[in-house]
Every structure is written in C-alpha cells, then in structure tokens.
Amino acid sequence: MTNFEPKILGILCNWCSYTGADLAGTARMKYPANMRSVRVMCSGRVDPGFIFDALRAGADGVLVCGCHPGDCHYHEGNYKCMRRIPLTKILLEDMGIDPRRLRLEWVSASEGARFQQVVTEFTEELRALGPLKLRELNFDPDHPAGGDNHVAVESAAHDELEAGH
Ligand code: FES
Numbered sequence: 130m131t132n133f134e135p136k137i138l139g140i141l142c143n144w145c146s147y148t149g150a151d152l153a154g155t156a157r158m159k160y161p162a163n164m165r166s167v168r169v170m171c172s173g174r175v176d177p178g179f180i181f182d183a184l185r186a187g188a189d190g191v192l193v194c195g196c197h198p199g200d201c202h203y204h205e206g207n208y209k210c211m212r213r214i215p216l217t218k219i220l221l222e223d224m225g226i227d228p229r230r231l232r233l234e235w236v237s238a239s240e241g242a243r244f245q246q247v248v249t250e251f252t253e254e255l256r257a258l259g260p261l262k263l264r265e266l267n268f269d270p271d272h273p274a275g276g277d278n279h280v281a282v283e284s285a286a287h288d289e290l291e292a293g294h
Contacts, residue, residue: 135189135255139166139248140175144202145237146194152241160245161252164192171195172233173206177217180231184221185263190230190255192247197235207235225266227258 141147147168153160169175172195180191193214201207210233218228234247 133256133259135163135252135258135260136187137164137190137192137248137252137255138183138188139164139192139194140172140179141166141168141236142172142195142201142207143168143170145196145200145235146172146244148238149194149236149240149244152238153244154241156241158241158245160248163252163255164248171201171203171206172210173201173203173208175210175213177213177220180217180221184226184230184261189258189261190232190251192251193231193233194236194244194247195233197237200237226261226263229254229258230261 139150141150147166150166172193175193180193183191193210195207195210196202198207198211214231214233218231221231222228232247232251234243236244236247
C-alpha cells in the first residue's frame with residue numbers, strides 16, 4: 130500500500146482544538162493534507178453516528194479532538210466524549226473495523242505543534258492499516274438495510290450511551 134493516502138475526517142471542538150489547528154496553519158507547520166475538518170462546539174457533541182456516517186461515506190479514519198480534561202467550555206462535554214469513544218471503538222471492532230481507525234486526542238488552542246504531531250501520526254497509522262474496505266465486511270453503504278448489522282449496532286450504541294448518562 131505504498132501509494133495509499135487515507136481520507137481522514139477531523140471533528141474538532143470549536144474552543145480549543147479548532148483554534149489549535151488554526152494556529153498550526155497560520156504558523157505554517159507542515160502536516161499531511163489528508164484530513165478534512167468539521168467544527169463542533171464541543172467534543173461532547175460528537176455522536177457515534179457521526180463516526181459511522183463518516184466511515185460509511187468513505188473516510189478511512191476519524192480523529193476527534195477536544196479540550197483537555199478540565200478545560201471544556203461546557204464543563205463536562207469532553208468527559209462524555211471520553212466515555213463515548215471507547216464504547217464506539219468496541220462497536221467498530223464488533224463490525225470488523227480496526228478500532229485504531231478512530232482516535233481521540235486533546236489539543237488546546239495553544240498546541241499547534243501538538244495538532245501537527247497528532248495528524249501526522251494518525252495519517253501514518255492509517256497508511257499502515259490501508260484503506261477501509263467496508264464491502265469486504267458486509268457493510269454495504271448503498272444498502273443500509275440489506276442484511277448488514279450496522280443499523281442494529283448503531284441502535285445498540287445509542288441505547289448504551291443513553292443509559293450511561
Ligand atoms: S468545549 Fe472543547 S471539549 Fe467541550
């Protein structure tokens with residue numbers, strides 16, 4: 130897979146990580162251009178469905194970044210995220226997807242260099258893992274109800290997560 134370039138979705142908290150990413154950009158820190166970012170107000174807003182949707186839509190990996198524990202602008206949002214991501218990894222594994230394709234990192238507004246490092250490392254890890262081949266996993270994005278189990282898994286994820294709050 131020497132020429133494989135992974136597609137990465139970055140879901141970044143507005144208050145810390147997005148600003149950290151912006152700092153990396155304005156400081157002209159170099160990192161792989163594999164990631165497309167979306168901004169959410171808090172990592173606690175990241176629903177596991179966002180992650181499943183991204184993978185279904187063609188992402189090879191998803192990076193979630195939030196404020197460091199104790200620094201969340203909404204006090205506990207990142208603690209919710211901290212509980213959700215390991216659960217989501219378990220669900221991914223159940224679906225036959227390597228859980229390393231989902232990564233959670235804390236990046237503050239002043240940590241442009243850390244953002245650069247995280248994106249670089251994650252891109253390298255995904256390059257080594259190779260492309261995500263959902264069709265080989267009986268995870269057909271064109272026929273979501275066609276005998277796959279991901280709808281049931283997503284539903285179970287929501288149930289488990291709701292029970293945890
Ligand atoms: S506001 Fe950044 S993780 Fe909550």
